[in-house]
Amino acid sequence: MYEDEYHPGVKKDLKKPDVQFRKKIREEHILTILSESGAGKELTGDFFGIRAYHFRAGSRWLWLTTIQK
Known part of the structure; x- marks a missing residue:
């Protein structure tokens, strides 16, 4: 299992989409x-x-990346 870390801008971006x-x-x-x-x-x-x-949800595409440390 990996650990999740987020760039500071991600929190702002994740507030934009609806709750669902x-x-x-x-x-x-x-x-x-x-x-x-x-x-x-x-x-x-x-x-x-x-x-x-990458995945699509409705009309939105999202790109998530993982980086090996």
Whole structure:
């Protein structure tokens, strides 16, 4: 299991969507990323070691990244 950390701007951005959308992000997608080490697509080149996890909710696309420490 991974630990979640957020850039300061994320908290501001997460306040914008409606409550149901935020709940879906927390309960489905963030838990998936934290519990599955291979979730998302591994990036290449300068971004090696970063995984990008994309999903669509309604008309919105969200990109979450994980960085190996």
